[in-house]
Amino acid sequence: MKRLLLVDGSSYLYRAFHAMPDLRNRAGEPTGAIYGMVNMLRRLRADFPSDALTSNCIACIFDAPGKTFRDDLYPEYKANRSSMPEDLAAQIPHIYEVTKALGWPVIAEPGIEADDVIGTLAQTALRQGFDEVVISTGDKDLAQLVNDKIRLVDTMKNSVMTRDAVFEKFGVYPEQIIDYLTLVGDTVDNVPGVEKVGPKTAAKWLAEYKTLDGVVANASQIGGKVGENLKKALDWLPTGKTLVTVKTDCDIELARHIEDQLQAGTENAEVLKKLFHRFEFKTWFRALGGVPEEPVGVSGDLFSGSNGEPVSSVSNGPNALFDAPTQSIDSIRTVSIQTPDALHELIELLTKAKSAGRAVAFDTETTSLEPMNAQIVGLCFALEPGVGYYIPLGHQDLTAEPQLNLGDTLAALKPWFEDAQAPKIAQNAKYDLHVMANHNVWVQGLVEDTMLASYILEAHKPHGMDALALRWLNYNTIKYEEVAGKGASQISFEQVPIETATRYAAEDAEVTLRLAGALRAELKQVPELATLYDTIELPFSQVLFEVERNGVLIDSAKLDAQSAEIADKLKVIETQAFELAGGEFNLNSPKQIGELLFDKLGLPVVKKTASGAPSTDEEVLSKLAEDYPLPAKLLEHRSLAKLKSTYTDKLPRMVNPRTGRVHTNYAQAVAVTGRLASNDPNLQNIPVRTAEGRRVREAFVAPADHVLVSADYSQIELRIMAHISGDEALIHAFQHGLDIHSATASEIFGVPLGEVNSDQRRTAKVINFGLIYGMSAFGLAANLNINRDAAKLYIDRYFTRYPGVARYMENVRAQAKADGYVSTVFGRRLWLPEIKSPNGPRRAAAERAAINAPMQGTSADLIKMAMVKLSAWLKAEQLQTKMIMQVHDEVILEVPNSELALIQGKVPDIMTQVADLKVPLEVGCGVGLNWEEAH
Incomplete structure (x- = not known):
């Protein structure tokens, strides 16, 4: 899916400025609006991430x-501002600078208002095939x-x-907003409406007459003072409507x-x-590896959090007790543990809960959303529905309420936390495991x-605690904004008063307890989903925690050298x-490139953009590069520049100073197929089609006296296709160890x-892989550079030879x-919300996904099952080998030289025997001093 995310920067910088306190650095420069913009832009990227x-x-x-x-049309436009x-005004240049540094293209078109730029980009994006446009704004005019x-x-x-x-x-509905605004006017922009006509009257008229034209046509029927005012305004309304209409062209x-x-x-x-150093955003500065000039916690360090956001309760939500009752609870009794005696009672x-075999919900409140760096502010527990406990441990409470010592409290609770029988x-346990x-x-x-x-249960829906509590318990939780403020003025959790924090945090644990019971009851209704959860997803979360904790060693000097070479x-x-x-x-500059290629050099126009201009996208340049040298150079430049900025420059800065390693975060509950998403850094998108891209993997290295081992499932999705389809010819080819692409070509x-x-x-290879992704004759023709009739003939022959696939x-x-869903071999449900969409392209995309999703999902299940088995075996044998990365169908292990022979023999054996399919699984096992050598 393609999404365009637009930010109304002009709206937000004003709101951030007025919402924040008068923040200044020691030089006296104002910084509040800058801080608010960074917060908002980072949060949007987190709320709307790119994924698989x-x-x-x-x-x-x-x-x-x-x-x-508008100024020419109506000189009084915005005159009252x-x-x-x-x-x-002093912060505007720095806001532009920091916005660009955060990776956001900045647009300020002379002679065109921001609203009109947004409207034009939004509508143009839809014409260019985008599936969704999200506009972040506080401006009501954009509702149209x-x-x-x-x-x-x-x-x-x-x-x-x-x-x-x-x-x-x-x-009124969006298509009526322009007429609505024309009638009520816009006091902010000094656009008059109909005198004495407010929102209710305007909505009433539009409900009755549908449009502004309908209201005007019936003006004589509208009585009273507002009717008179409407008649007086008739000559003005067309101008007013033009002023409030967002242009989209x-x-x-x-x-x-x-x-x-x-991009x-x-x-x-x-x-x-x-920038963070100049404006004294100390926490963000430290998160990027900066060394503060004064100790943490000095006056002025107002915000704590990683990645620039004030911290919230990072426990994303609810969790369950074994068969916990899911009774409706209107209010929760919260208990704050602030004395040694109270801690002892808890x-x-x-x-007692352990002795009774009852599960306890726990949660952490922390200083950061980054799991490897987060420190505890407080701990939450729930042992029974209706009651939640909170232990404040790191609050900066101005009321001087008592708090227990963090070290002593953890020492007292450590036996319970580390007791496997308790x-x-x-909710999102992997995060809390890192924090602890x-x-x-x-x-x-x-x-x-x-x-x-x-x-x-519902991979296609949100999994945050607030959404789950409302969906499953019909319970409206306390929102973080209610205890810590909103927007740019939001404070970090350690700044929340203890009394307020207790109500919020204790509720987290209690809701989690009840929610787990509700979800467990639902899982019991579908045994294959319960099995998937208990035997794959839940144990795999523990394995992922270990993999993330292990991290991977990076040769920063090698990457620096690669950056210089690039x-x-x-x-x-x-x-x-x-x-x-x-x-x-x-x-x-696409504009300069377009003028150069098509106007000056006269190269053929391959395709045009929605506005009619010749396109210079990668597809066009690739086509032109077949016959002309300059487009090839442009492509080479783009590829290398992206590689440098995304990997060779960035990876050394992501080394954790405490461990000396890079620790990615694997998102387990994102892709509906069950695949993982890797971020900070993204290890799954390192380019490998160019020599320079492959060299990046050379910087992922083994420590002294170790090697890296890459264990990779071979042609896994084609093997799953053979199993799922039951096609005899495909099964025969794999069972007899034939080269599948040669076998297909032979057929x-x-x-x-x-x-x-x-x-x-x-x-045959293009056809094999293309068809499992739903490739059409048109797509195959483009891929093979043949005409569509020939491509259709190949596909027809394929389905004739492999009728089971058809x-x-x-x-x-x-x-x-x-x-509404398809399933993997192991019962995972892959939901396809667009499968019945009236929108043809969306429905077609869902149909293509329906073909491939069972293969992708089954592949994801297999690698998870394999990693759970591998982890258990490594522990049982007390080996020093550890898993350090997982990328698609590949597991990378860091292996002491003394254990290499054992690993090479046993790992493929474990991975190929995790499931009994109609065709044999095959695993390649490479060895090297770095990832590229091992792959």
């Missing part, structure tokens, strides 16, 4: 100085853009505006090919570090994780491009297996439409 199924384009839009057409406060693909979000109010939400707020260069020009960038850590209750419940491990407490006995239970290559490529172009130009081209040539095998594809599409 969604790619994001993004932009932050600001008003440019100067007049627009006061000038920008000096303290805000909302439809089934465009929605508004307000991070400061934590609200989402869909079509129904627009009606709920204004009493502005001539904007960046809109000509959004996917090419508004989401990565954060520039060096620039951000300088520990006695925990001990059953425990958590940061304090040398190694949690054992986890029996429920409500986030994972929800994921198994920088030199980029300069050479730039010089070569200038020579080919006959002059200098900006290699990062399609009607030649003996031994006479298949390399071109025929290559064609039957499978037909049956799985029908199953998806009937059930």
